Amino acid sequence: MISRAIKRHRLPLWLSSLPQVDWLLLILVVGLMSLGGLMIRSTELHETSVDWWQHWLFGGIGVIIAVFLARFRYETFLQWHWVTYTITNLSLIAVIIIGVAANGAQSWIEIGGFNIQPSEFAKVGLIITLAALLHQKEATTISVLLRVLGITAVPWVLIMLQPDLGTGLVFGAITLGMLYWANMPAGWLVLLISPIISAILFNIFFPGWIVWAIIMGVIGWFTLPLRFVSTIGAMAVNFAAGKLSGILWGLLKSYQKDRLTLFLEPEKNPLGGGYQLIQSRIAIGSGELWGRGLFEGTQTQLNFIPEQHTDFIFSAVGEEFGFVGGMLVLIAFWLICFRLVMIACQAKENFGSLLAIGMLSMVAFQVVVNICMTVGLAPITGIPLPWLSYGRSALLTNFIALGLVESVANYRPKKRF
Numbered sequence: 001m002i003s004r005a006i007k008r009h010r011l012p013l014w015l016s017s018l019p020q021v022d023w024l025l026l027i028l029v030v031g032l033m034s035l036g037g038l039m040i041r042s043t044e045l046h047e048t049s050v051d052w053w054q055h056w057l058f059g060g061i062g063v064i065i066a067v068f069l070a071r072f073r074y075e076t077f078l079q080w081h082w083v084t085y086t087i088t089n090l091s092l093i094a095v096i097i098i099g100v101a102a103n104g105a106q107s108w109i110e111i112g113g114f115n116i117q118p119s120e121f122a123k124v125g126l127i128i129t130l131a132a133l134l135h136q137k138e139a140t141t142i143s144v145l146l147r148v149l150g151i152t153a154v155p156w157v158l159i160m161l162q163p164d165l166g167t168g169l170v171f172g173a174i175t176l177g178m179l180y181w182a183n184m185p186a187g188w189l190v191l192l193i194s195p196i197i198s199a200i201l202f203n204i205f206f207p208g209w210i211v212w213a214i215i216m217g218v219i220g221w222f223t224l225p226l227r228f229v230s231t232i233g234a235m236a237v238n239f240a241a242g243k244l245s246g247i248l249w250g251l252l253k254s255y256q257k258d259r260l261t262l263f264l265e266p267e268k269n270p271l272g273g274g275y276q277l278i279q280s281r282i283a284i285g286s287g288e289l290w291g292r293g294l295f296e297g298t299q300t301q302l303n304f305i306p307e308q309h310t311d312f313i314f315s316a317v318g319e320e321f322g323f324v325g326g327m328l329v330l331i332a333f334w335l336i337c338f339r340l341v342m343i344a345c346q347a348k349e350n351f352g353s354l355l356a357i358g359m360l361s362m363v364a365f366q367v368v369v370n371i372c373m374t375v376g377l378a379p380i381t382g383i384p385l386p387w388l389s390y391g392r393s394a395l396l397t398n399f400i401a402l403g404l405v406e407s408v409a410n411y412r413p414k415k416r417f
Contacts, residue, residue: 022409025339028332033059036388039316043309051390058392062399069403070410078351081132088125091118092158107162117393119159119167124400127358130178135351139184166382177361187223195241202242213238263379279304284318291322309390314374333367343409352408359401
């Protein structure tokens, strides 16, 4: 015991205050961030851009923030979650009033020469707020479910007014993931996402839409109170979602429709909406097994892929490091998600567990959608790849979330040997 105390005393103060931090999780994240800077440099090798070293600079700042938060007791946020929620919504309102527009969206506020994107930080604000609410009461009653959905709806509407579809989808993933972890019945989860499926089926397979709506009515009968009313309501919502999607689809402009459907057949418009996806698939395919080598990718070096350093950074990984490099990145993300689940299971109470699951939902959803988007399995939605894509606000947001989860790990019940 004395020798152990002496060894611990010899450790640096910042290290001795992190006895149970998940070092593997931190190392994996720092490794991905470092690779991201390298890939950004590769996409800008023949340009004078400084995005690559800014990525590393803000990544370094993010690591410092994460370590600081890991030492900070995360339970404090439980007492201040309404303050966090208020600041989140006020920042989103400020964007609508004084925000800077870029790429068709008004999502940034200029502060000191830097563009800050409050919608990114709002993800952490939502996670903290929902974790506090579901810590008090599990999502096993309709009243709790409606309260959570109402709390989520306010920042979600403000984000959609910018408009920022990608972040809006991430909000939905965070909410559903945390509700599921808070013991919401699986049938309710299906009912929550059922209108989206109805909208899709209405436009691609009409008979399937009718069958789906009937199935949702059956689920409503067995899982909701007031069975008759719930069954009729579940079916009505799904029928309405399908009909409404048809009307809204007719109101969309041609380029908006292309953005949603061209991923299925980008060759229809190879020089327009399908260009970026075609070039991305060529880049990933040309990498073959081992890749062309760092700074040797033709699609990457000749700038065939617009905005490759942001949403399409995975195509640079695929081209220069091949199938093996891409798989290593996916394995790293899988390990990150696995560690987040382990921390959630070992947390000392529900609040910490829900914080970890909130981050898991945020990261996993973004990884799946971004990579599917890059290889042509999902529409282009503007969702970045965590820690790899360039974006200062997104990078800092992910490190703040990491710091909160590392705090959960640091203050979990001590292991006994």
